[in-house]
Amino acid sequence: MTAAAETEILAAGTVCWRRVSDQIMVLLVHRTKQKDVSFPKGKLDPGESMPQAAVRETLEETGLGVTLGVNLGTIHYTLPTGGKKTVQYWAAEVTEPAVQVSRFIPNAEIEALEWVPVAQARKRLSYSADQEIFDVFANLVERDAIDTFSVILLRHAKAESRSAVFPEDRLRPLSDFGEDQAELLVPTLEAFGVSRIYSSNAERCMRTVAPLAHHLHKTVRVHEGLSQDAWDAGESNELRRTIGKVVRKGKNTVICTHRPVLPDAARELALATGSLPGEYLREATALPTAGFSVFHLSRRYPGAGILGVEMYPIKL
Structure with a gap:
């Protein structure tokens, strides 16, 4: 051959x-x-x-x-x-x-x-x-479902480990490797026409979307309810409100959050769109650092459910 x-x-x-x-x-x-x-x-x-x-x-x-x-x-x-x-x-x-x-x-x-x-x-x-x-x-x-928008669930890039230098989890920055991942995300996310960017208030999440926001000239909407601290405390109301708002607006949106929060974010997205639950939600949120999943929804009929999901592990 x-x-x-x-x-x-x-x-x-x-x-x-x-x-x-x-x-x-x-x-x-x-x-x-x-x-x-x-x-x-x-x-x-x-x-x-x-x-x-x-x-x-x-x-x-x-x-x-x-x-x-x-x-x-x-x-x-x-x-x-x-x-x-x-x-x-x-x-x-x-x-x-x-x-x-x-x-x-x-x-x-x-x-x-x-x-x-x-x-x-x-x-x-x-x-x-x-x-x-x-x-x-x-x-x-x-089906009158060709006019779509996307909700992108993004796990933050690689962060520095908790240590004496970075004792508070929320303030841990990205590692050098994570900074490279954040830059690499930009052209692929841009291809989906991102117009809104949401982030946990953790430093590693905000730094992950900073290059994208700079490139697109967008303001990052920071929400404590997307943080791992809020998830650890069992506070889910803001996560539900945020997902509901994103679906109502019908704009291509990136939501940057943490590994433990991602399954709940996907579940809220399914609930907000009348989608059937299933193993696909778990698979779509089992992401490596800087990985993301793109959920496609009908702009005219968002309650018609999730039309498709794409997964992207970002590798250097």
């Missing part, structure tokens, strides 16, 4: 959509060399995450700046070289301002962009794997 056949290529892409009057339109790309019709996608750059790549490739291929909505799944196929390729897709709404500032020009990679109604898109796609991803998208459209 050749080295090319043994190599797995990772790629990411989007199913871009927009509303024109009352109709959902889907973006298709016509590739120049292959003479096929597909969705925007491309290979990961070194050190890049799947969400980062999906946003970057969409911008490069179409000129459209997007943030990611609900995950639509992953496709796997074999290349002519014998190698394997894995592509992960997200839905991505394209706003009218993004359309207006697009600088797309037909080029050696993409010769044309085409907006088509949902009902016409499937038959125009060249590949069955793309059609399978589109079927997931179309199902969400049919």
Whole structure:
């Protein structure tokens, strides 16, 4: 077996959509060399995450700046070289301002962009794997659940251990490794269009989201009720109020808290959205330091429950 056949290529892409009057339109790309019709996608750059790549490739291929909505799944196929390729897709709404500032020009990679109604898109796609991803998208459209927002539960980055130097748990800072993790979080979290940031009042949580807040020019909303001290004391009312407020607002939100608090935060999120309980909540909150889970919810009908969950352990 050749080295090319043994190599797995990772790629990411989007199913871009927009509303024109009352109709959902889907973006298709016509590739120049292959003479096929597909969705925007491309290979990961070194050190890049799947969400980062999906946003970057969409911008490069179409000129459209997007943030990611609900995950639509992953496709796997074999290349002519014998190698394997894995592509992960997200839905991505394209706003009218993004359309207006697009600088797309037909080029050696993409010769044309085409907006088509949902009902016409499937038959125009060249590949069955793309059609399978589109079927997931179309199902969400049919349920009027394609307009989503995300709630991201984030465990703080690696902190200094409690010691004579740092005797008070709440005041423990991030370690040098944790500071690096906090910086590394920024581009992947940004891909989900974060507009609000909540944090425990513990120093290690506030420092974890500080680089993201600085990059996005956002204010961190600090809540004692998200802290481990409050959780240890059995104080759950503020956690419930915070989660309820986040769901009501319907904005893409990061909530940075502690390992013991995460399962309760997920449980409150399930309660606030009428979601069924299950093992998936435990799995989604068994996170390493600087790991996070993205919960996707319907913006129009948040009570319809959690539409999907993605987990991201951040590694250096």
